[in-house]
Amino acid sequence: MNFELKEFTNIPNCYHSFNVINEEHFEAYCEYLIKEMSYYFNKTLPTGLSILNPNPREDIPEYSYPDTIYLHIEDGLRESQVTYQLAHEMCHYFISTGIKNNNLTYFEETLCDLSSHFFLRNKTTYYLNSSFRDLVEYAPDLTDYSSNALASATEFKLSFSTSYDRYDRNNNKHIVKLLLPIFEKNPSLWSEVPKLANIEASTIGKLLALWKNKATAEHKKAIQEIQNIFK
Template sequence: MNDTKILYLFLFFVTHVAFGQAKPHEWMNISGTTIEAKFIRADADTVTLFMNGRNFVVKLSDLKPDSQALARKLSTPETAIRPRPAAKEKKNFPEIRVIKADWGGASLRDIGKVLNSSARQLWSHASQEEFKPIIVDRSRTGPIVLFRRGNEGQYIVRLDTHKTFWSQYAFQFSHEFCHIMCGYKAGDQSNQWFEESLCETASLFAMRRMRKEWEEKPPYPNWKSYAPALEKYAQERLDSHAWRESLTVAEWYDNNKEKLKENPTDREKNTTIASKLLPLFEQCPENWGAVAFINIHKTKDSRSFSTYLADWRRACKLARDKEFVSELARMFGVEKS
């Protein structure tokens, strides 16, 4: 079979013509065939390329790793990113108070150092200007951020860990911190699985970034050697819930949507879909700013997932945040016309 036929087997024809970047790039599929084409766009599953006057959609899984990496890099070109005002020397960093409890001998100061480090990875991208203080207590029934607040509106987070298991502290706190960023509140649980999956993504995102921070500026000099363990903890979680490459996100959602409604905290499913959400935030951390608006329209009334995303998009204030939510709707195959 000649190269031209091979190329058209791994490219899927799209009927409309779009405008891409001026510079063509080399792309190689898994069978070793190389083409030159312009990059148009990419999502978690596919990349759209422009060649011979037409658009073609290619599954990322059909490309060599180097070409997959190129697609992810080009999906957030610097010229397309407008730094959000929140990135200016940011506001007031949230006060995190660890209270006395049975932490297995770990010092409150050390725990606070870990929690501040994990929150810092997310806070710099949040839309909010400030949070009420966060009080951190010990749990023995799983980590949680309570709906009940303190007397002065403080958030109450409970972590189910102890001793010096710093990776557990970081992972659990990042998850609950994400719920606070999402403006969590009571109401319909039909789409709670998605917020849980976002917060699982936040934990993975924070820990991979903490590794870099601790290598360069650890909380204490002698903690620098612990940096690789942070990323290893996140990677082991990803590896234990690996994505099946032949499956698109839309197919996965269609196969699991009823079970997701029934059990929104199914950590296996939360982590599985988090593996597909994570690249969207690692490529463009500003996307975390959009989560502040996810619960604006939440009530006791049940909503379909497509309506949930449409309401979220409507609540977003920045055009880039609206486009991010639209990208998610396309990725899950629930975009409203």
């Protein structure tokens, strides 16, 4: 598939190609989310990033290192679907090269799922007070969508040696349920997430300990709360 790239109106050197109705609104919404996530992750606005829809390779959203995100959104503007997909892939983008140990990549995947839920819930106030209100699904449904998705997760035992397939969505959702209150209480904790890419660790216990060592003083307590989940 050939994509005709267009520069985002308000993000220089960041590009998109959306095969959707209401492309202008789709672009504006993606711009808002990119700026919001850049703020929370304490990153400058992306340069050279391309966000393309749909994904010509598979019917799934995907981050392709180093600077391409594929979404899979059908015609129309569905903000819950856009948020869920783009927030997940942007989290991978900010972690960049990713968590190094394959046995721990589930934690990156879980954080990216968490990003979907965190920013989905964060949209409620924004949409109740924006020009998008009449164009998209009613805002409180965003939190309901997140809550309903997480409610289906089955609990399992966590420890400092926990390891499983990164795409085990049930296990990921269970951990997301435990992490979400921590991040909602400490939203600036997102700024520590990209540091995970530079850590060599053999277990989740060691990864979290090294992550806490790298974190700024204000975030060490929140990471300790995450460590307590795995004990």
